[in-house]
Amino acid sequence: MQKTISIIGCGWYGLELAKxxxxxxxxxKGSTTSADKLPTLQTQGIEPYLVSFDVQTINxxxxxxxxxxxxxxxxxxxxxxEEASFPDKITEICRAANNNAVKKVLFISSTSVxxxxxxxxSETDEPDxxxxxxxxMKQAEAILKNQQSFNTTVLRFGGLIGPGRDPGKFxxxxxxxPNGQSPINLIHLIDCVGISTHIIETESFGHTFxxxxxxxxxKRAFYTQATxxxxxxxxxxxNELTTWKIVNSNQSSTVLKYNYQITNWVEWxxxxxx
Numbered sequence: 185m186q187k188t189i190s191i192i193g194c195g196w197y198g199l200e201l202a203k204x205x206x207x208x209x210x211x212x213k214g215s216t217t218s219a220d221k222l223p224t225l226q227t228q229g230i231e232p233y234l235v236s237f238d239v240q241t242i243n244x245x246x247x248x249x250x251x252x253x254x255x256x257x258x259x260x261x262x263x264x265x266e267e268a269s270f271p272d273k274i275t276e277i278c279r280a281a282n283n284n285a286v287k288k289v290l291f292i293s294s295t296s297v298x299x300x301x302x303x304x305x306s307e308t309d310e311p312d313x314x315x316x317x318x319x320x321m322k323q324a325e326a327i328l329k330n331q332q333s334f335n336t337t338v339l340r341f342g343g344l345i346g347p348g349r350d351p352g353k354f355x356x357x358x359x360x361x362p363n364g365q366s367p368i369n370l371i372h373l374i375d376c377v378g379i380s381t382h383i384i385e386t387e388s389f390g391h392t393f394x395x396x397x398x399x400x401x402x403k404r405a406f407y408t409q410a411t412x413x414x415x416x417x418x419x420x421x422x423n424e425l426t427t428w429k430i431v432n433s434n435q436s437s438t439v440l441k442y443n444y445q446i447t448n449w450v451e452w453x454x455x456x457x458x
Contacts (some may be wrong), residue, residue, distance in 0.1 A: 186211045189384065190251040190286075192235065192277065193258035194225055195339075196348055197292070197376050201378045202230050202257065204377050205384070213248055237273045237280075249284035253384060254334075257292040260320040270320035274327050276368055282333045288389045289328060289336040290380060295394060297340060300427035307392045309433050315443040325392075335389040341379065342396035342431055346373030347458045352414025353366050355407045355421075364404035364421025369396045371448045382442045393440060394433040409453045 187210050191198050202212045206229045215235035216227045220435040233248040256277060260270040281289065296318035297311035313319045328336040345351045347422035351370070355361055379395050382388075404421035411418045438444045446452050 186458045188251040189253045190248055191255045197307045198257045201377050201380055202276045203228055213338055226363040236290055237276045239272050242276055249280050249286055253288045254286045262317050267316040267320045274324040278331055283289045286334050289334050291328050291336055291338050291339050293321045293325055295340045295342045295431045296310040300429050304430040304432050306432040337389045338392040340394045342369040342371045343372055351415055356411050356416035356417035358419040361419055361421045363426045364423050365425035366403045367400035367430050368403055368406050369431040371396050374445050379442050388440055393436045394431050397446050398432045398433055399445055400430050401449055413456050
């Protein structure tokens with residue numbers, strides 16, 4: 185029997201995950217909040233649904249939730265208003281999942297839940313976010329973990345790069361960007377999709393995993409080279425280390441047994457491709 189997976193949020197990452205799962209024989213239901221995107225999903229072989237969980241406009245077809253596994257990848261917007269509304273949105277999604285067949289949830293969170301604490305941080309460290317979006321993510325994680333009718337794995341992505349998210353554009357032309365010595369915590373789209381698929385295939389639910397490439401060069405070295413690779417004006421950085429963190433992703437290797445496809449950012453930059 186073909187396994188069915190529902191993905192809330194078929195954006196930059198969700199669409200690529202859907203395409204990859206379809207290539208591996210899964211049936212994928214995908215949601216969008218925009219009617220204009222429905223044909224795009226259908227073209228990729230995704231069963232498309234128009235879904236909204238904004239508290240003012242909750243609208244969904246219960247058939248979307250008629251899947252054993254649900255992937256939630258709708259990051260909160262970077263605003264204080266979203267900090268208030270995002271947990272409510274997750275609560276409504278939980279209610280819909282509880283009323284249907286969902287038994288396993290993969291929630292895409294962010295390493296922003298840790299805040300910058302000038303230390304190395306792992307999954308055993310209590311989140312202490314210092315941004316509105318990080319605070320919203322922390323609340324959402326707790327809501328999902330407290331659900332009794334399904335089992336949730338929280339997957340905390342580092343900074344996202346890959347096709348359509350060129351790190352060479354992040355600091356191009358900027359002058360005296362602060363904190364040049366701070367370590368980077370990034371993950372490439374190929375590993376976002378890879379580790380998510382691995383969790384689904386091994387049914388590794390009920391966990392929390394950080395997902396960052398286990399290599400953390402200085403921000404100034406990485407982004408300067410990335411900008412040069414993209415043919416843009418290189419930035420300059422202040423030679424200082426103020427606030428920082430290193431996100432330890434060892435559990436994704438030891439517990440999950442996932443092997444990162446990109447393990448060294450210097451080597452990745454030398455290849456010169458996104």
